[in-house]
Amino acid sequence: MENFFFYFFAALTLIFAFLVIANPFSNNPVTSAMFLVLTIASLAGLFVLLHAYFLAAVQVLVYAGAVMVLFLFVIMLLDLKAEEERHIRAFGLGAGLISVGAIVSIFLISLLKAPLLSNPAPIVHGDTLALGKLLFNQYSLPFEIVSVLLLVAMIGVVLLSKKELK
Amino acid sequence: MTIGLNHYLVVSIMLFCVGLFGVIVRRNLLVIYMGLELMLNAANLALVAFSRFNDNLDGQVFVFFIITVAAAEVAVGLALIVALYRKRQTVHAEDLTTLRL
Amino acid sequence: MDQIFVNLKDWLVALFPAGRQQELVSALISVAALIGTFAGLFALTTVLERKGLGRIQNRYGPNRVGPYGILQPMADGLKALTKEDVVPRSADQVVHFLAPLVLVAPVFLALAVVPMGRNMAAVDFDAGILFFFAVGAATELSVFMAGWSSRNKYSLLGAMRAIAQMISYEVPLILSSLAVIMIAGSLSAVTIVEKQAGYSGLIPHWFVLTPWGFAGFILFMIAAAAESNRSPFDLPEGESEIIAGYYIEYSGFKFALFFLGEYIGLFAASGLAITLFLGGWNAPFPFLTWIPSYVWFFGKLLALIAVFIWVRGTLPRLRMDQLMNFAWKFMLPMALINLLTAGVWHFTPPGLARWIICALLVFGPYVALGRTLFESKKLAKRTYSYAE
Numbered sequence: 001m002e003n004f005f006f007y008f009f010a011a012l013t014l015i016f017a018f019l020v021i022a023n024p025f026s027n028n029p030v031t032s033a034m035f036l037v038l039t040i041a042s043l044a045g046l047f048v049l050l051h052a053y054f055l056a057a058v059q060v061l062v063y064a065g066a067v068m069v070l071f072l073f074v075i076m077l078l079d080l081k082a083e084e085e086r087h088i089r090a091f092g093l094g095a096g097l098i099s100v101g102a103i104v105s106i107f108l109i110s111l112l113k114a115p116l117l118s119n120p121a122p123i124v125h126g127d128t129l130a131l132g133k134l135l136f137n138q139y140s141l142p143f144e145i146v147s148v149l150l151l152v153a154m155i156g157v158v159l160l161s162k163k164e165l166k
Numbered sequence: 167m168t169i170g171l172n173h174y175l176v177v178s179i180m181l182f183c184v185g186l187f188g189v190i191v192r193r194n195l196l197v198i199y200m201g202l203e204l205m206l207n208a209a210n211l212a213l214v215a216f217s218r219f220n221d222n223l224d225g226q227v228f229v230f231f232i233i234t235v236a237a238a239e240v241a242v243g244l245a246l247i248v249a250l251y252r253k254r255q256t257v258h259a260e261d262l263t264t265l266r267l
Numbered sequence: 268m269d270q271i272f273v274n275l276k277d278w279l280v281a282l283f284p285a286g287r288q289q290e291l292v293s294a295l296i297s298v299a300a301l302i303g304t305f306a307g308l309f310a311l312t313t314v315l316e317r318k319g320l321g322r323i324q325n326r327y328g329p330n331r332v333g334p335y336g337i338l339q340p341m342a343d344g345l346k347a348l349t350k351e352d353v354v355p356r357s358a359d360q361v362v363h364f365l366a367p368l369v370l371v372a373p374v375f376l377a378l379a380v381v382p383m384g385r386n387m388a389a390v391d392f393d394a395g396i397l398f399f400f401a402v403g404a405a406t407e408l409s410v411f412m413a414g415w416s417s418r419n420k421y422s423l424l425g426a427m428r429a430i431a432q433m434i435s436y437e438v439p440l441i442l443s444s445l446a447v448i449m450i451a452g453s454l455s456a457v458t459i460v461e462k463q464a465g466y467s468g469l470i471p472h473w474f475v476l477t478p479w480g481f482a483g484f485i486l487f488m489i490a491a492a493a494e495s496n497r498s499p500f501d502l503p504e505g506e507s508e509i510i511a512g513y514y515i516e517y518s519g520f521k522f523a524l525f526f527l528g529e530y531i532g533l534f535a536a537s538g539l540a541i542t543l544f545l546g547g548w549n550a551p552f553p554f555l556t557w558i559p560s561y562v563w564f565f566g567k568l569l570a571l572i573a574v575f576i577w578v579r580g581t582l583p584r585l586r587m588d589q590l591m592n593f594a595w596k597f598m599l600p601m602a603l604i605n606l607l608t609a610g611v612w613h614f615t616p617p618g619l620a621r622w623i624i625c626a627l628l629v630f631g632p633y634v635a636l637g638r639t640l641f642e643s644k645k646l647a648k649r650t651y652s653y654a655e
Contacts, residue, residue: 006169010177017181017204021188021197029196030415034362036200037408043207046177049169050218054454055229057397059210062233065404065437067203067240069430072411074244075196076427078251096190100183107179111172128393128454130223131230139227146234153238160245 006049012042033071037064054128174215182208195247195257199240206236269559272300273386297389301378308568309530310340316576323580347523355418355516362416367521370409370528373402374535381538382457384548384561395456396448399539400441403494406532407433410503413525414513425512428587429503433494435594440490442602443483446609447474447543456539460547469553473546478625479608482633484544486602488574491536493594495529497575499582500590537571538564596640604632 016039020032040063047056135143185204192198210229217225251257280293314329314337321328329336354363380395382388392398407430414426451459451474465472474480493500504512514525541547545567548560585593608628615621 003169006173010173013177014180014184017184020200020204021184021192029194029200030362032197032200034408034412036203039204040207043181043211046174046211047214050174050214052214052218052226052229053392054394054397055210055214055226055233057394057401058230058233061397061401061404062237063203063207065401065407066434067237069404069407069411069434070240070244071196071200072408072415073427073430074248076411076415076423077248078257092191092193096187099190100187103183103186104179107175111175127223131226134223134227135230139231142231146231150234150238153242157241157245160242160249 002049005045009042009045009049013039013046016042029075030072033068033075036071037068040064040068051127054131171215171219175212178208178212178215181205181211193259195250195259198259199243199247203236203240206232269385271559272384272561276300297379298375301389302375305375305378305531305534306527308534308565309527310344312530312534312572313343313526314339315572316579319573319576320580323577344523347520350519352519352521353516357418358516359416359418362412363516364521366409366413366416367517367524367528369412370406371524371531373405373409374528374531376402377535378531378538380456381535381542382460382547383538383564384559387548387561388457391455391457394454396444396454396459396539396543399456399535400437403532403535404437406528409528410513413517417513417516419516421509421511422513422515425503425509425515428509429496429513432496432500432503432590432594435591436490436493436500436598439486439594439598439602440494442599442606443486443490444539444543446479446483446606449606449609450474450479450613456542456547460542460549463546464549466553471546471549471551471553473544473549475544475546477612478622478629479605479612480544482601482605482608482629484540486598486605487540487544488571490598491533491540492575492578493590495532495536497533498579499584502584502587502590533572533575534568537568537575540571541567592640597636600636601633605629 016035019035020039023031023035040059044056044059047053047059182205185201185208188201188204189198192201210232213225213229213232217223217229247257250262254262256262276293276296279296280289283289283292317339318328318336329339332338332342354360377399379389380391380399382391388395410426410429410433414422414424414429417423447459448454451462453459453462463471463473470476475484492498496503503509504514509515514522517525541564548564550556550558550560550563608625611628612621612625615624
């Protein structure tokens with residue numbers, strides 16, 4: 001059962017991810033953004049299989065809720081009418097294939113050298129509670145820094161989106 | 167055959183490659199951004215898988231931070247794209263050939 | 268009597284062979300019960316709302332179909348089913364079709380984590396409240412899909428308004444429930460309800476009966492009304508300005524689905540308000556505990572819906588800038604102050620002093636903020652000029 005769900009969600013994730021970047025149905029970025037939502041949702045399914053319930057919920061909340069709405073808002077704001085067919089250049093395609101091939105080969109070499117870990121670990125109980133304890137004790141300084149980062153990003157965005165920059 | 171760490175890592179690397187491919191091949195800045203999100207999520211998946219199979223929650227804490235940073239990054243990046251669009255009326259990387267505004 | 272539905276489900280599940288099949292059947296029964304109950308409640312609420320609004324506006328409301336117009340939902344449903352389903356030619360067909368489904372599915376999912384009685388939560392896991400907000404975020408997507416795919420400037424404007432409003436009010440919504448989560452020390456809805464069980468004398472231990480809980484409850488209800496596009500925050504669908512907002516191009520059954528999604532979203536938000544602040548399925552007085560728990564839950568739900576109907580009949584619609592100002596200048600600071608107050612409450616010893624300190628902490632900023640915002644508007648006294 002768990003195997004089935006793993007393959008199901010993994011396949012969904014990869015198919016939707018592919019549709020994000022190369023969409024045969026339409027050339028509009030809105031469709032890409034919607035497929036990105038589906039990718040995130042199926043990835044959250046994989047997180048649930050890994051018993052990371054808290055992260056699955058946060059993933060959906062932040063990505064599907066906040067990030068994607070931001071994307072769609074921007075697309076709506078820009079009003080991209082002139083989204084004409086742009087053929088992909090051979091150079092870009094070649095560069096993409098080479099870099100992907102390089103990364104896959106690095107990964108395969110390291111995977112073949114490493115010892116195989118395939119035994120499922122015992123279930124981590126009290127996942128959210130344990131995560132919170134870790135976050136606010138051992139990682140409290142990074143946590144604060146991240147909150148400052150969010151504040152800085154917010155101020156920066158407000159400044160950037162002012163009509164005229166001084 | 168039980169699903170192990172390697173299965174998740176393979177999915178993660180495939181997702182990463184799809185994202186990377188999109189970043190390199192596509193020319194629309196918004197789609198490039200979505201490709202970046204895919205790559206970040208591939209890293210998240212790998213970290214959660216490591217955290218589960220090593221019985222150590224540090225990986226999940228790291229993913230939490232990545233999600234936060236990604237949200238900040240998307241906000242700033244999209245604001246930049248909007249500012250750029252106001253100046254140039256385009257979001258295609260090919261059309262942005264000068265370094266000045 | 269209290270456990271009759273739980274026992275019924277257990278009996279049904281036991282008819283099937285043990286193992287995977289039982290889990291599947293158990294899940295299916297929960298889902299069917301949820302959908303059936305809340306679809307029925309939706310039908311009841313539509314007619315109650317129309318009758319209540321009618322009474323507020325000094326008219327009768329629907330009274331033709333069945334006794335006292337109680338069968339009106341059936342007539343409405345038949346009409347929606349037989350109506351022609353118009354899709355604009357320039358619309359994005361697939362997205363246009365999917366938008367109502369994307370609205371209805373998550374709101375039912377959100378209901379799954381709300382405990383409706385003792386042992387009557389469809390799922391209970393330790394990030395339940397977070398799950399509720401996560402699937403609630405999907406409604407924004409459906410609003411966008413509906414508005415964007417219709418290729419209509421009014422629907423696009425309505426969608427932009429709706430999304431701006433939902434994002435703005437999501438912040439105080441989550442922050443006000445965060446105070447409860449902080450005090451209860453758990454994200455599981457079932458645990459939060461259990462923390463509110465018990466009585467001191469006649470008074471129940473509900474979170475709404477504390478200074479921070481009361482303020483949080485008010486903030487939560489306002490934000491929930493805005494989240495589900497209820498009046499007075501229904502300007503995404505303001506008829507006088509942008510006709511019907513994002514679902515302007517929908518007709519027939521898809522329109523009915525939007526209607527259903529909005530009401531179920533309201534039920535889900537009210538259910539969460541009950542879970543977080545009003546003690547869930549707990550009875551208000553210790554001598555009333557013999558009444559089954561689900562009766563209390565649905566009683567409270569109907570009471571909250573009555574409040575929403577009352578508000579809808581009473582308050583005029585806000586303007587867009589007023590809406591945004593209210594969210595960011597009043598709701599957000601108050602939610603943050605409320606969070607601080609909850610922390611103070613947790614760390615001061617029980618007694619009268621704690622009550623006074625926390626009440627002052629909530630009430631002082633409320634008065635100060637209200638005064639400042641009101642005076643900054645520079646409102647002049649209204650003058651009347653009469654015809655000679």
